[in-house]
Each structure stands twice: as structure tokens, then as C-alpha cells.
Amino acid sequence: MKYALWTERKTGKAICRLRWRRCLPALSALPAILSLAGCTPKVRQELGASTPAAAAVRPSRKPGAFVDVTEKAGIRFAYSNGAAGKYLMVETTPGGCAFLDYNQDGFQDIFLVQTGPTPDSPANTPRPPCQLFKNNGDGTFRDVTHEAGLDKLNQGYAQCVAVGDYDNDGYPDLYITAYGGNHLLHNELGKREQETGKGEDALHPTPYTLHPLFKDVTRQAGVGDADQGVRWATSAAWGDYDRDGKLDLLVLHYAPWNLGMNRKCINGKGHLTYCSPEVYTDDRPRLYHNDGNGHFTDVSAQMGLNKVHGRGLGVVWLDYDQDGWPDLYVACDITPNLLLHSRQGKRFEEVGLSAGVAYGTNGSLFSGMGIAAGDFDNKGWESLVVTNYSGQPNSVYRAVGGGRFEDATFPCGIGEASLNFLAWGVEGLDYDNDGWLDLVVGNGHVDPYIADVAQNVTYPERKLLFRNLGNGMFRDQVEDLGDLAEERITRGLAVGDFDNDGRVDILDNSHEMPARLYRNVTKGGNFATFRLEGVQSNRDAAGALVWVTAGGRRRLAEVRDGSSYGSTSDRRLHYGLGNAARIDKVEVRWPSGRRQTFANLAPNKFYYLREGGSLQPDPQVK
Numbered sequence: 015m016k017y018a019l020w021t022e023r024k025t026g027k028a029i030c031r032l033r034w035r036r037c038l039p040a041l042s043a044l045p046a047i048l049s050l051a052g053c054t055p056k057v058r059q060e061l062g063a064s065t066p067a068a069a070a071v072r073p074s075r076k077p078g079a080f081v082d083v084t085e086k087a088g089i090r091f092a093y094s095n096g097a098a099g100k101y102l103m104v105e106t107t108p109g110g111c112a113f114l115d116y117n118q119d120g121f122q123d124i125f126l127v128q129t130g131p132t133p134d135s136p137a138n139t140p141r142p143p144c145q146l147f148k149n150n151g152d153g154t155f156r157d158v159t160h161e162a163g164l165d166k167l168n169q170g171y172a173q174c175v176a177v178g179d180y181d182n183d184g185y186p187d188l189y190i191t192a193y194g195g196n197h198l199l200h201n202e203l204g205k206r207e208q209e210t211g212k213g214e215d216a217l218h219p220t221p222y223t224l225h226p227l228f229k230d231v232t233r234q235a236g237v238g239d240a241d242q243g244v245r246w247a248t249s250a251a252w253g254d255y256d257r258d259g260k261l262d263l264l265v266l267h268y269a270p271w272n273l274g275m276n277r278k279c280i281n282g283k284g285h286l287t288y289c290s291p292e293v294y295t296d297d298r299p300r301l302y303h304n305d306g307n308g309h310f311t312d313v314s315a316q317m318g319l320n321k322v323h324g325r326g327l328g329v330v331w332l333d334y335d336q337d338g339w340p341d342l343y344v345a346c347d348i349t350p351n352l353l354l355h356s357r358q359g360k361r362f363e364e365v366g367l368s369a370g371v372a373y374g375t376n377g378s379l380f381s382g383m384g385i386a387a388g389d390f391d392n393k394g395w396e397s398l399v400v401t402n403y404s405g406q407p408n409s410v411y412r413a414v415g416g417g418r419f420e421d422a423t424f425p426c427g428i429g430e431a432s433l434n435f436l437a438w439g440v441e442g443l444d445y446d447n448d449g450w451l452d453l454v455v456g457n458g459h460v461d462p463y464i465a466d467v468a469q470n471v472t473y474p475e476r477k478l479l480f481r482n483l484g485n486g487m488f489r490d491q492v493e494d495l496g497d498l499a500e501e502r503i504t505r506g507l508a509v510g511d512f513d514n515d516g517r518v519d520i521l522d523n524s525h526e527m528p529a530r531l532y533r534n535v536t537k538g539g540n541f542a543t544f545r546l547e548g549v550q551s552n553r554d555a556a557g558a559l560v561w562v563t564a565g566g567r568r569r570l571a572e573v574r575d576g577s578s579y580g581s582t583s584d585r586r587l588h589y590g591l592g593n594a595a596r597i598d599k600v601e602v603r604w605p606s607g608r609r610q611t612f613a614n615l616a617p618n619k620f621y622y623l624r625e626g627g628s629l630q631p632d633p634q635v636k
Contacts, residue, residue, distance in 0.1 A: 077496060078493060078494045078495045078496025078497070078498070078499075079445055079446070079479070079491075079494040079495070079496055079534060079535065079536045080445075080479075080494075080495065080496040080497055080498045080519075080520060080532040080533065080534055080535070081496055081497055081532065081533050081535050082497035082500070082530055082531070082532055083153070083531055083532070083533045084528065084529065084530050084531045086153070086154075087153060087154050087155050087531055088147075088154045088155050088156065088157075089124065089147055089155050089529060089531055090157070090528075091126045091128075091145050091147075091528060091529045092526075092527065092528045092529075093109055093126070093127075093128060093129070093523055093524060093525060093526065093527065093528075093529060094128070094129065094130060094142070094525075094526055095108055095109070095129045095130075095132070095525055095526070096129060096130055096131040096132040096135065096171075097132065097525075097526075098132065099286070100132070100134070101278060101279075101286055101287055101288050102132055102133070102134065102273070102276050103269075103271060103276055103277070103288055103289065103294065104132075104133065104171065104193050104246055104271055104276075105132060105288075106288055106460040107173055107248055107268065107327065107505070107580075108127065108129045108171070108172060108173040108174070108505065108580075109127060109129070109173075109174075109504075109505030109506045109523045109524065109525060109580070110127040110173065110174035110175040110191075110249075110505070110506035110523065110579070110580030110581045110582075111124070111125065111126050111127060111175070111506040111507070111508050111521050111522070111523040111529065111581050112124070112125040112175050112177050112188075112508055112521075112581055112582040112583075113508050113509070113510030113512065113521060113582065113583055113584045114177045114186050114188075114582065114585075115149075115186070115634075116146065116148075116185065116186055116201060116203070116227070117148070117185075117203060118184060118185060118203075118634065119149075119151070119634065120151075120514070120632070120634030120635045120636065121149035121150075121151045121512070121513075121514065122149055122510045122511065122512045122584055123146065123147060123148050123149045123155070124146070124147040124149070124155060124512075124521060124531070125144065125145070125146050125147075125175060125177070125188065126144060126145050126147075126523055126529050127144050127172050127173070127174060127175050127190065127506065127523060127580070128141075128142050128143055128144045128145065128169070128172060129171055129172050129173070130142050130171075132171065133171050133193060133194065133272075133273060134273050141168055141169070141170075143159055143164045143165045143167065143169065144159075144164050144167075144169055144172060144175075144190065145157060145159045145164065146158050146159050146162045146164060146227075149512060153513055158227065161226065161227050162226055162227040162228050163226025163227060163228050163229070163230075164228065166226070167197065167199070167230055169190050169192055169197055170192035170193065170194050170195055170197075171192050171193040171194060172190050172191070172192040173190075173191045173192055173193065173246075173247060173248050173249075173580060174190075174191045174247075174248055174249045174250060174506070174579075174580025174581070175188060175189065175190050175191070175250075175506075175580065175581065175582060176188075176189045176191075176249070176250040176251050176252055176263070176575060176576040176582055177189075177252075177575055177576070177582040177585075178252030178261045178263075178554055178556065178575035178576070179201075179261065179552075179553050179554050180198075180252065180260070180261045180263070180304055181200070181204075181308065182259070182260065182552065182553040183201075183204030183205070183208075183553075184204050184207075184553065185201035185203045185204040186201055186554075187199060187200050187201045187228075188201075188228060189237070189250050189252070189263060191239075191247035191248060191249070191250050191265065191580070192247065193245075193246045193247070193271070194240060194243060194245070195232075195238050195239065195240035195245075196232065196237065196238060196239045196240075196247055196250070196265065197230055197232050197238075198230070198231050198232045198235045198237050199228040199229065199230055199231070200228065200229045200230075200231045201227065201228055202225070202226065202227055202228065202229050203227065206225075231308065234308060234309065235308060235309055235310055236302075236309055236310050236311070236312075237263060237265075237302050237310050239265055239300060243272055244270040244271055244272050244275070245267055245270070245297075246267055246268045246269060246270070246271045246297070247265050247266065247267055247268075248266045248267065248268050248326060248327050248580060249266045249326070249327060249328055249329045249576070249579065249580045250263060250264060250265045250266065250329070250576060251263075251264050251329050251330060251331055251574070251575060251576030251577070252264075252331075252554070252556060252575035252576060253331030253340045253342075253556055253557060253574070253575065254340060254551070254552045254556060254557055254605055255301070255303075255317070255331075255339075255340050255356060255359055256303070256359035257338075257339070257340075257359060257551075257557075257605050257606065257607075258304075258306075259548070259550060259551055259552050259605075259606070260304035260306050260552060261304055261552050261554065261556060261575065262301065262302060262303050262304050262310075263301070263302040263304070263310060264299060264300070264301050264302075264329060264331070264342060265299065265300045265301075265302070266299050266326030266327065266328075266329050266344060267297035267298060267299065267300070267326060268294075268296075268297060268325050268326060268327065268347070269291070269294040269295055269296055269297050269325055270294075270295060270297060271294065275294070277289045277293045277294070279293075281461070281463055281466065281467050282466075282467045283463060283466045283467060285463045285466070287461050287462075287463060288460055288461060290348075291325055291347045291348050291381070292348060294325075296323045296324050296325045296346070296349050297323060297324075297325070297326070298314070298319060298320060298322065298323045299314070299319050299322070299326055299329075299342075299344065299352075300312060300314050300319070301313050301314050301317050301319050316361070317360075317361050317362050318361040318362045318363065319354070319362060321364070322352055322354065322362075322364050323349070324344065324346030324347075324349035324350065324351075324352055325346050325347035325348065325349050326344050326345070326346055326352075327345050327346065327347055327382060327383050327384070327579065327580075328344070328345035328382060328383055328384040328385040328400070328401075328577075328578070328579050328580075329342065329343070329344050329345070329385065329576070330342075330343050330385045330387050330574060330576065330577045331556065331557065331574055331575075331576075332387045332396055332572055332574070333557065333559065333572070334353070334355075334369075334395075334396065334398075334413070334417055335355070335416065335417030336395070336559070337417075338603075338607060339356040339357075339358055339359055340356060340557045340605070341353065341354060341355050341356050341362075342354040342356075342362065343371070343385060343387070343398060344382075345382030345383060345384065345385050345400045345401075346382050347381045347382060347383070348379055348380075348381050349379070350366060350367070350372040350373060350379065351366055351371055351372050351373075351382050351400060352364055352366050352372070353365050353366035353369050353371050353372070355417075369417060369418065369419055370411060370418065370419040370420060370421065371398060371411045371419050374402065374406065374407070374409050374421075374423070375407060375409070375421055375423050375424065375429065378406070380400070380402045380403070380406045380409060381402050381403035381406060382400045382401070382402060382409075383400075383401045383402065383403075383437060383438045383579055384400070384401040384437065384438050384439050384440045384456075384507075384578050384579030384580075385398060385399070385400055385401075385440070385577060385578070385579075386398070386399040386440040386441050386442045386453060386577065386578065387399075387442070387572070387574075387577065388442030388451045388453075388571070389413075389451060389569050389570040389571065390412075390442065390450075390451045390453075390482060391412065391413075391486065392449070392450065392451075392567045392568060392569045393413070393415070394415075394561060394568055394569075394570045395413035395414070395415050395570065396413055396570060396572060397410065397411060397412045397413045397419070397422075398410075398411040398413075398419065399411075399428070399440055399442075399453060401432075401437030401438055401439075401440045401455060401579070402432075402436075402437060403436050404433070404434060404435060404436040404459060404464070404468065404471045405433060405434075405468070405471075406433070407423050407424065407428065407429030407430070407432050407433055408423070408428055408429070408432040408435075408437055408440070408455065409421070409423050410422045410423045410426050410428050410429070412426070412486075422486070425486070426486060426487055426488050427480075427487045427488045427489060427490075428453070428480055428488050431478065431480070431488075431490040432455070432478060434470045434471055435455070435457040435471075435475050435478060436457055436458065436459045436460065436471075436475065437455045437456070437457050437478070438456050438457065438458065438504055438505045438506070438507070438579045439455070439456035439504055439505065439506050439507025439508070439522070439578045439579040439580075439581055440453065440454065440455045440456065440507065440578055440579070441453070441454055441507060441508065441509045441577065441578050441583055443509045443518040443520075443588070444482075444518065444538075444541075444588065444589070444590030445479070445481075445494075445517070445518060445534055445536060445538070446481070446494075446536050446538035446539070446590065447516070447517065447536070447538035447539040447540060447541045447590035447591065447592070448484075448538060448539050448590055448592045449484075449539065449564070449565055449567050449569070449589075449590050449591055449592035449594070450482035450483075450484045450590070451482055451569070451590075452479070452480060452481050452482045452488075452491075453478075453479075453480040453482070453488065454477060454478070454479055454480075454498070454507070454509065454520055455477060455478040455479075455480070455507075456477055456502075456504030456505070456506075456507035456522055456524075456579075457475035457476065457477060457478065457502075457504055458473070458474060458475055458502055458503030458504040458505065458524060458525065459471065459472065459473045459474075459475065459503070461473065472501065473503065474501035474502050474503050474524075474527075475501055475502070475503075475504075476495065476498065476499050476500065476501050476502075477495065477498040477499075477502075477504070477522075478490060479491045479492075479494055479495055479498060481494065494536075496532075496535075497530075497532055498520070498532060500530070502522065502524040502527055502530070503524045503525040503526065503527060504522050504523070504524045505523055505524065505525065505579060505580065506521075506522070506523040506578070506579060506580050506581040507520065507521065507522055507523075507578050507579065507581060508520075508521045508578060508581040508582060508583040508584075509521070509583045509584065510583055510584025510586075511543065511584060511586070511588060512531070512533075513533065514620065514635050516541040516543070516618060517534035517535075517536060517538065517541075518534055518584075518588055519531065519532060519533050519534050520532040520534070521581075523581075538590065539590055539591055539592040539593055539594075540590075540591040540592065540593065540594060540595075540617035540618050541588065541589060541590055541591055541617065541618060542562065542564075542588075542589050542591060542597055542615070542617055542618070542619060542621065543586050543587065543588045543589070543619075543620045543621065543632075544560060544562075544586060544587045544589075544600075544620075544621045544622075544623065545585075545586045545587075545620070545621070545622045545623070545632050545634070546558050546560070546573055546587075546602070546604075546622075546623050546625075547622070547623070547624045547625065548604065548605065548606070548625050549624060549625040549626055550604070550606040550608065550625060550626075551604045551605040551606040551608075551625055552605060554573065554575055554585060555573045555604065555605065555625070556573050556574055556575045556585075556605070557572065557573065557574070557605040558572065558573045558602060558603065558604050558605055559571075559572050559602070559603045560572075560573070560587055560600065560601070560602050560603075561599075561600070561601040562589045562597060562599075562600055562601075563597070563598045563599040563600075563601075564589075564591045564592075564594035564596065564597045564598055564617070565591060565592050565593065565594030567592075568599075569589060571587045571588075571589065573585060573587060586620075591617050594617060595617065596614060596615065596616065596617065597614070597615040597616070597617060598613065598614070599611065599612070599613050600612045600613075600615065600629065602623065604625050606625070608625065608626065610623070610626075612629045615629070619631060620632040620635040622634070
């Protein structure tokens with residue numbers, strides 16, 4: 015594996031790295047740089063791998079578990095970051111996506127972040143909108159971007175999206191992050207339902223330009239996040255940190271940046287390219303408290319977040335130690351990952367180092383991008399997977415209980431298989447419903463010329479589908495990729511059962527490419543899906559823990575609004591059950607602290623539970 019070489023044009027400083035170790039010699043001659051032994055370490059041996067790097071696998075597009083149904087489904091969307099060869103650093107990170115049921119008809123709709131012209135474009139340059147696609151319930155979608163009012167919204171240089179019902183009216187809202195200012199879009203269907211007794215249908219008699227599905231309420235909500243023109247927001251996620259029944263909002267920032275601060279670098283072949291992140295300072299996250307009246311208050315300093323910093327890219331809320339209070343985990347780019355432990359909703363304390371999730375294998379500093387949290391071992395605790403840069407393994411932090419983790423990156427098989435890929439979006443899913451949570455990873459480099467300076471690394475890259483073998487090991491299941499084998503420049507990735515057939519599907523948003531919807535066509539085992547609705551808890555039930563016992567296995571899943579990289583997956587909890595003919599037990603711990611238990615349930619059903627009520631077939635799923 016060769017090092018990529020960047021030289022900053024302004025200073026002549028060479029930046030030579032595989033992005034897991036710094037090598038910044040202040041040299042004036044390129045040949046001298048290339049001869050430095052420190053720029054060619056034996057990466058795999060130091061990281062713990064025992065065999066030479068394998069050539070990048072280039073699977074053929076053969077039938078497998080996933081089929082590209084994008085065109086058949088009627089989804090027509092092509093993402094653009096506006097890149098025009100100027101290599102503005104802010105171009106590298108955008109492209110989130112989401113599954114959401116915006117109209118509460120029981121079918122997952124699709125939202126795709128669009129970015130468009132770069133910040134140096136003339137102010138009157140047209141900007142294509144983010145797009146919303148309504149699920150028709152028959153395998154097809156209809157573009158409702160105009161009805162949603164998104165074509166009238168200038169979302170700016172958009173990055174990511176987080177979905178959550180912040181006002182508890184029963185309809186999910188959208189938060190779009192962007193360089194220079196974010197947007198909170200309120201779903202108006204709840205308001206129409208209160209006024210007319212009808213939801214979406216109430217909008218049809220009048221022009222959508224007068225009554226759009228979504229209304230921009232950023233200013234009155236106070237969540238614009240635009241500070242001095244240098245805030246570069248990436249991922250965001252909704253969670254109820256103080257358990258008051260209202261969703262709060264966590265926003266990540268990568269680095270202070272504007273056009274005047276952008277650095278220009280060249281690689282070892284003389285091509286202009288993006289600089290290493292080390293040439294930019296890091297930034298701090300921001301936490302907005304939901305005041306319950308449509309307004310939010312910045313409580314970052316009060317909650318201790320002004321004391322933590324990093325180049326934040328991925329974030330999830332999770333109760334990693336199961337003490338009843340939502341914590342935060344943040345993936346950072348060449349700064350330590352952050353595990354922010356909640357002290358009973360009063361403040362957050364950074365414990366990433368002591369918990370074992372701040373650094374990569376052997377204490378290396380990696381480039382964290384996306385995060386998946388899941389109970390991959392069926393032991394009732396959520397482990398963490400963090401995607402990293404090429405030349406670095408995707409990190410696996412196995413939960414061992416009590417808020418402690420151990421590094422299982424190479425022992426589980428994921429480290430070796432992921433070294434040649436630059437990974438972004440990632441989610442857990444039991445794609446074959448065998449009762450063990452698998453993993454899908456979206457990959458795509460940032461450097462169009464990476465193949466010139468690194469062996470077996472490409473700009474567009476296939477996805478990784480890791481099948482959980484049930485013994486602590488994962489296998490790169492190349493033969494099941496199907497259309498996931500297409501090489502893409504993936505950023506956002508989400509999972510969800512869009513056709514309600516009990517099999518989890520995949521949504522992908524990639525740079526300068528059409529979006530992709532991949533339908534899961536496996537003939538796997540039994541399943542169960544649960545949709546929760548809070549009463550005393552927040553209505554989304556974000557932060558609820560649900561343990562399902564079936565076939566001798568007990569697996570935990572947590573309801574969350576935002577994960578992967580800059581994306582939001584189907585909020586419903588899906589459990590593969592293998593050959594189990596019955597569900598022995600379902601245990602629910604609500605964010606309010608209330609607990610409920612149910613027993614002896616039939617498999618292959620969609621269930622609905624309102625806090626304090628009985629578990630019943632989901633009335634939204636016909």
C-alpha cells in the first residue's frame with residue numbers, strides 16, 4: 015500500500031499519509047519526500063493484519079440479495095456537489111438521504127439531499143432542490159418535491175439530513191444541514207389534520223405554493239446554526255437528552271471554513287487535489303434544547319459540549335451503558351472519536367478514551383466517517399462500527415457490557431476486508447433474516463486521482479456486505495451483493511423496508527451519480543417489525559430499547575432518529591427470527607423509564623405499540 019502525497023501549494027509543506035498517521039516533513043524537494051522511510055510504513059503489520067494486502071475485489075454484477083429497482087420505482091434523482099476542479103474542501107462531505115413516512119400511510123418515503131453549485135458560484139446561480147418521493151404502496155414512488163415546497167427552498171450548500179417529529183404532532187419533520195446555515199422544515203400535515211380533519215388530502219384543493227407540505231421554520235425555531243459565515247455543519251441527529259418528552263437536536267461541525275480559508279494541495283503525480291484535514295482546525299458540536307413552543311435554545315456550554323472538539327462527521331444517540339439516559343457517540347476525522355456520557359441529563363462527560371472507542375487499532379488515529387450501532391452478538395448490548403479512510407480498517411468496538419468495549423476490528427474479520435475502501439454510510443441490517451445482525455457499508459473515495467498514488471484503491475467503489483456468521487465473525491459476502499457491486503462514490507446510506515415485505519432494503523446517495531434504491535430479494539427466515547409511539551416519552555420513541563427473544567436468541571435494538579453518515583433509516587425496529595415459529599418475549603424500556611413485557615407472539619407481522627397500551631398489528635400496514 016503506497017502513501018498518497020499532498021503538497022500544500024501556499025506553504026510548500028508536504029503531507030504524506032495513509033491518514034492513520036501523520037507524516038508532515040517541512041521539505042522543499044519532492045524527491046527527498048518520497049525517499050523518507052517514515053512515509054512508507056508497513057501499515058498492515060502495524061495494524062495487526064497477518065497477510066499481504068489482497069487485490070481489490072471486482073465482483074461481477076450477478077444476481078444476489080439486492081436488486082437495483084430505482085428506475086422501475088420511478089425515482090429520478092442525480093446528486094451533484096458542483097465540483098469544478100477547484101478542490102474546495104467542503105465538496106467532499108455532502109450527500110445524505112433518508113427513509114421516512116412523511117404522511118403516515120404505513121409506507122416508507124424517500125428524501126434525498128441535493129447540494130448543487132459550490133459556495134464560490136455567483137449568487138444567482140440556480141440550485142437544484144432536495145427531493146422528496148412519495149411511496150405509492152405498489153413498489154413505485156411519485157416525486158412530490160413541488161408539493162413539499164422543496165423547489166422553493168434554497169437549501170444552500172446542503173450536506174446531510176436528520177428526520178424527527180420535534181413537536182410531537184405525529185408527522186416527521188426535516189432538518190437539513192448545510193455549509194453557511196441549516197434549515198428546519200416543519201411537516202404541515204399535522205396542522206392540516208387538526209384544522210380540517212384531513213391530512214395530506216386537505217392540501218389538494220389549494221395550490222401547493224400556498225400550502226406546501228413542509229414549511230421552513232428555521233428562523234423562529236432558532237436552529238439556523240449560521241455563525242460568522244464559517245460553520246460547516248455535517249451530520250445531525252434527534253434525541254431526547256433530558257427525557258422531557260421532546261426531541262432535542264445535536265449538530266456536528268467539521269471545521270471552520272470559508273473560501274478564503276480553503277487550501278490547495280497537489281498529490282505525488284502533480285494533480286491538484288483535496289488537502290489532508292490536518293491543515294484545517296477542528297470544531298465543536300452544538301446541542302439545541304427543545305423548549306416545547308417551536309423554539310430551541312443552544313445549551314452546548316451548559317451541557318459541557320463547549321469543552322469537546324473534533325472534525326465531526328457521524329453521530330448517533332445511544333444509551334451505551336443502559337443507565338436510562340441517552341448518550342452520544344461522534345465519529346471524527348483525524349481527531350479522536352467522542353463518547354459523550356450523559357450525567358442524568360445535566361451535562362455530558364467525554365469518556366471515549368476510557369471506554370475504548372476513541373482510537374483505532376493499536377491506538378491509531380483514524381478518519382471516522384459514519385457510525386452503525388447494533389447488537390451484533392445477540393448479547394443485549396449495542397456494539398459500534400465506525401467507517402474510516404482507505405488504508406485504515408473500519409473500526410469495530412464490541413460491547414462487553416456495563417459501558418465497556420473491546421477492539422474486535424481484525425478478530426471479527428471486518429478489518430482485513432475493509433482496508434482498501436474509503437467508507438462513509440453504514441448500517442446494521444439482518445438482510446437474510448437469520449437472526450443475526452449483518453452490516454452494509456457504502457464506499458467512495460474523495461480523490462479522483464487516488465489510483466495514481468495508491469495500489470488497489472479506486473475513486474468509485476463497491477459496497478461491502480458483511481454477513482454475520484453468528485460466532486463473532488463477519489464475512490465479506492461478495493456473492494450476495496447483486497447490484498450492490500456497482501462501483502459508486504457513496505456518501506449517505508439508509509436502510510428500510512420500503513415495500514413492507516419483511517426484508518430490509520437499501521438507499522444510497524452518491525456524488526455525481528443517480529441515487530439508488532436496492533430491493534432485498536432474499537428468501538430468508540422469519541421476521542418481526544415494531545413501530546413504537548411514545549406518550550409520556552417523545553412521540554417518536556427515540557431512545558426506546560426493545561429486546562426480542564426468539565429461537566433461543568435475545569437481541570436488542572434501539573429506536574433512533576439519525577445514524578449512518580448524515581442519514582436517517584426506517585425508524586421501525588426490524589428483527590430477523592431465523593426459523594423461530596414464535597416470539598417468546600418482547601421487552602420494552604421507554605425513554606420515560608416505563609417498562610412493558612409481552613409474550614408468545616406470532617412471527618412475520620408488523621406490530622405497533624403505543625406507550626402503556628397493548629402490542630397489536632400495525633394498523634398502518636395493510
